[in-house]
Amino acid sequence: MDPYLLRKLNTERAARRAVIHLTDLGDGRDRVIREGDPVAGPLGEAVTGAFRSGRSVLAEVEDRKFFLNVHLPPARIVAIGAVHISQALAQMAGVAGFDITIIDPRTAFATEARFAGIDLRADWPDDVFSSMPLDRYSAMVAVTHDPKIDDPGLIAALEAGCFYVGALGSRKTHAKRVDRLTALGFDQAIIDSIRAPIGLDIGAATPAEIAVAILAEIIQSLRHRSLAATAPPDRASA
Known part of the structure; x- marks a missing residue:
């Protein structure tokens, strides 16, 4: 060459x-x-x-x-929330060939005993992303149900143009999320790209089944992603 x-x-x-x-x-x-x-x-x-x-x-x-x-850059999953869904998702992600990082500032949840061998960050998302920026080959999964923890991850993912952004919660919960993101200046089309309810609609009921639905949706999004070279959204001009 x-x-x-x-x-x-x-x-x-x-x-x-x-x-x-x-x-x-x-x-x-x-x-x-x-x-x-x-x-x-x-x-x-x-x-x-x-x-x-x-x-x-x-x-x-x-x-x-x-x-x-x-x-291709190794596709990676970043999960906000060291919850039961994330425990199952972490195991499945490795089998499917994805790197995965779990982020949760709540040290009662983010323990090595619950996430042995997994890249676990017991810190706030903003602090993690300062040294591990997201990109087009990152998938964001927000599953804490706590806006103080989930929203910084979602905001960072939308600004970075992640190929997948999903958030756990009911339609009512998501409507409030949309209001918060709108108030921050995000364009409606960008907000609409968030997968909520999260995961493919397979009738998932248990944390493990929800993890399967999330991983399937991530794979679907990766293989059908837009290949256009687009600039990250600018909230100031939204």
Whole structure:
């Protein structure tokens, strides 16, 4: 690979941005495509499919063969609330290939005994995000039922453009949440992107079943996410 392209690839990966190293197997020419870059025609369709699946593929387009080497940042789940749902979700997330971080300032809940081997932060979300910023490959799950804890996570996720933002609670609880976010200047379309009630509608009743519904919705959102390069929402101009 050309040294310039190698540096570009490494820079994008270090910044947790998705890229494809595209090589024309006929003439050896290659280039790095960032997620959101326009690529026209059938090759563009192959690029889109590769970004969505996260799998490197060999594509034949108009009698030419291309190798698409896909580099996606590891998708991660950030759960606000060290509750029973999060305990089940933490175990399932690892099996599904997601990194997961649990955040809860309530030390009675955020204990190593309840989350052994899990990245657990017994701190306020704002303090955690100052050193672990969210991005387009982060999924936010807010499940404490406490606005003082959930809202900072939701706000950070909406501002970062996370591919999934979900919050536990009834319709009445969510209506109050919407009022708070509206008062902070978030556009209605951004607020409407929050999945609430959280999780796919599978009739989940137990914490473990709710965790299954949440994880399924996260996977669905990841594989159907928008690939457009969009700027994070600006509350000041909302």
